[in-house]
Amino acid sequence: MAEATTTVQQDDIIARLKLSGEWFAAAAELEFEGLIAKVADDQGVAVSDEELQSEFDAFRADLDLHKAEETNAWLSNSGITVEQVEAMLESNILQAKLADKLIDDTQIDAHFNQNPAAFDYAEISQLVVDNAGAAGELALSIREEGEDFAALAAEHSLDDSTSSDGGYLGLISREEAGGLPGDIADRIFSADAAEVIGPFEVPGGGHLIIRIEEVGKHELDDDLRAVLRGQLFDAHMAQLADN
Known part of the structure; x- marks a missing residue:
């Protein structure tokens, strides 16, 4: 020692x-x-x-x-x-x-227009339980009986990071949603606002119900333009480094 x-x-x-x-x-x-x-x-x-x-x-x-x-x-x-x-x-x-x-504005505009899916976002809430039967009943009560999603998430969701906020998770991109199993990402981005989808079985044995708050596309404002300028510049410098 x-x-x-x-x-x-x-x-x-x-x-x-x-x-x-x-x-x-x-x-x-x-x-x-x-x-x-x-x-x-x-x-x-x-x-x-x-x-x-x-x-x-x-x-x-x-x-x-x-x-x-x-x-x-x-x-x-x-x-x-x-x-x-x-x-x-x-x-x-x-x-x-x-x-x-x-990196000029023309390059930024081209990148934005050529990669439309990269700028899609969904604003979602989630409810996670560990029992398939309970998940099905909760989803049914929300869809058919009009039960409040946020109240049920606060009471039943096992996700401590969101349950206190009524299951509210916030904004996710297509790339982030792509890490979810199965076709969950496609379901999220094809859904309408206020639609509830699921339940879906997720790794670890959990069962996930998602409420779609909003689906949209980021505007190419000054903040996003600055981010893209930085990303395109980093890519340019990486290419120079490789050469």
């Missing part, structure tokens, strides 16, 4: 990071930042002193480091230099600038 000690050695920290996979993730991130720097240089994209200072100020604010001495103390305690922080922040700015330059 290893001797008990209160001193943590740097080699031990590195070994633990390697065991957890964080070491290799950090190495991959640094390699990616190197690629970002090269592409930025090729594209003539740079970060001004003013941009870097603004980003550094925001970084400090996020950590509640409002005074210079607080920042210096944090850097010292973390074993990090100002230059290392600035290098990370500069890479973040370069990524944002490159994404804006390399």
Whole structure:
């Protein structure tokens, strides 16, 4: 058995990071930042002193480091230099600038229009019980007798994460629903609002009843456009890395 000690050695920290996979993730991130720097240089994209200072100020604010001495103390305690922080922040700015330059709205529009199913969503509630007979009776009472789904979910559902909210699960995408067994995903996205489907047997012996609150398609608003720009940029950079 290893001797008990209160001193943590740097080699031990590195070994633990390697065991957890964080070491290799950090190495991959640094390699990616190197690629970002090269592409930025090729594209003539740079970060001004003013941009870097603004980003550094925001970084400090996020950590509640409002005074210079607080920042210096944090850097010292973390074993990090100002230059290392600035290098990370500069890479973040370069990524944002490159994404804006390399991925235009035409590419985003094309991706959105060519992959319509990827932007479908369903808003659902669920009720989970462990007995097929009970599930059938509950589904029948909701459909035929007009029993309140939320009240029954609160009383009977075994899913602790949603039962207190009347079974409300929230929004799911087609991709997320695709992880459900059988044709449940197809049933969800072909259903009408307020329709109750199921019960379905799910792994673990549970029986699932689903109420469809709404089925729709996300609009290509500014928020989604920003997400897609980031995804398309990441895909572009991954392709460059492979080449």
